[in-house]
Amino acid sequence: GQSLEQPSEVTAVEGAIVQINCTYQTSGFYGLSWYQQHDGGAPTFLSYNALDGLEETGRFSSFLSRSDSYGYLLLQELQMKDSASYFCAVISRGKLIFGQGTELSVKP
Amino acid sequence: KAGVTQTPRYLIKTRGQQVTLSCSPISGHRSVSWYQQTPGQGLQFLFEYFSETQRNKGNFPGRFSGRQFSNSRSEMNVSTLELGDSALYLCASSLNEGRGDEQYFGPGTRLTVT
Numbered sequence: 001g002q003s004l005e006q007p008s009e010v011t012a013v014e015g016a017i018v019q020i021n022c023t024y025q026t027s028g029f030y031g032l033s034w035y036q037q038h039d040g041g042a043p044t045f046l047s048y049n050a051l052d053g054l055e056e057t058g059r060f061s062s063f064l065s066r067s068d069s070y071g072y073l074l075l076q077e078l079q080m081k082d083s084a085s086y087f088c089a090v091i092s093r094g095k096l097i098f099g100q101g102t103e104l105s106v107k108p
Numbered sequence: 109k110a111g112v113t114q115t116p117r118y119l120i121k122t123r124g125q126q127v128t129l130s131c132s133p134i135s136g137h138r139s140v141s142w143y144q145q146t147p148g149q150g151l152q153f154l155f156e157y158f159s160e161t162q163r164n165k166g167n168f169p170g171r172f173s174g175r176q177f178s179n180s181r182s183e184m185n186v187s188t189l190e191l192g193d194s195a196l197y198l199c200a201s202s203l204n205e206g207r208g209d210e211q212y213f214g215p216g217t218r219l220t221v222t
Contacts, residue, residue: 033211042112042198042213043151087151094164096141096211098151 002026004099006088011105012078020073020102022088030091032064032071037101038084046073046086078106110135112201112214120220126187129217133180133201139163140182141211142174145196154197157182158205186219194221 004024012018022032031050035043047055049064049071061074075082085101113132121127133140142154153166157176174184180201186193196218200211 042215043200044213045210048210089151094156094205095153095166096143097153098143100150 002090002092002097004088004090004097006086006099006102008100009103009105011107013107014078014080016078017074017076018078018104020075020086020088020104022071022073022099024069024071024088024090024099026069026090026092026097028093029066029069030093032062033089033091033096034060034062034073035087035089035098036084037087043087075104080106080108082106112199112212114197114199114214114217116217117215118218118220120222121189123189123191123221125189126185127189127219128183128185129197129199129219131182131184131199131201131214133182133199134212137201137203137212138180139202139205140176140180141200141202142182142184143198143200144168145198145216146194151198154184156205163205189221191221194219 006022033048034046037043047062054063059076064071083106085103087098087101089096089098115130139158141156143151145151156164160176171187176182196216198216200213202211
C-alpha cells in the first residue's frame with residue numbers, strides 16, 4: 001500500500017526555524033511535494049523534489065532522500081502568517097497522495 | 109491570469125440525492141484533478157482528467173464520477189449521496205498530466221449532506 005507519515009502538530013516561536021518531516025512508503029514513486037493550507041483556504045504549492053537533495057525557495061527549503069524514503073520541509077525566520085497546515089504528498093503512478101498534514105502554530 | 113474557480117462554493121443536499129460540482133482550470137491548463145477533504149481522512153485523490161480522458165482514479169465507489177470538456181472545464185458528479193460524502197471537494201489544475209510538481213487548487217465546494 002501507500003502511506004505517508006508526518007507529525008500531526010508542531011509549535012514554534014516567531015523568528016525560529018522549524019523542520020517538518022515526512023516519511024513515505026509507496027510504489028512507483030515519482031516525487032515529493034509540499035503544500036500549505038490556511039484554515040478555510042485552498043492548498044497552495046510550496047515545493048517539489050524529484051531528485052535527492054535540497055531545494056530552496058526563499059524562507060522555505062525542502063529536502064528529499066529517495067534511498068531513505070524521507071523528506072522534510074524547513075521553514076526559516078518563522079512569521080505568524082506561517083501558522084497553517086503543511087502537507088507532504090507523493091506522486092505515485094500519476095496520483096498525488098497526501099499525508100494527513102502537520103498543523104504548525106507560530107507563537108509570538 | 110485568473111485562478112481555478114469552483115462552483116458552487118457551498119451546497120446542502122439530502123441523502124439519496126445527486127450533486128454536480130464544476131471546476132474551471134487556469135487558462136492553458138489541461139489537467140484537472142479532484143480531491144475530497146475531510147477531517148478524518150484528510151485529502152484524498154478522486155480522479156484526474158487530461159484532454160477529456162480520465163487518466164487516474166482513486167479508491168472511491170462508482171457513485172463518484174466526472175468528466176472533462178474540450179475547454180478543459182471539468183465536472184464531478186456524486187449520485188445517491190450518503191452522509192459520509194459531506195466534505196470539501198477541491199479541484200486542482202496543472203499544465204501536464206500525472207505530475208505533482210505544481211498543482212493549483214481552487215477554493216473548493218463545501219458539500220453538506222443531511
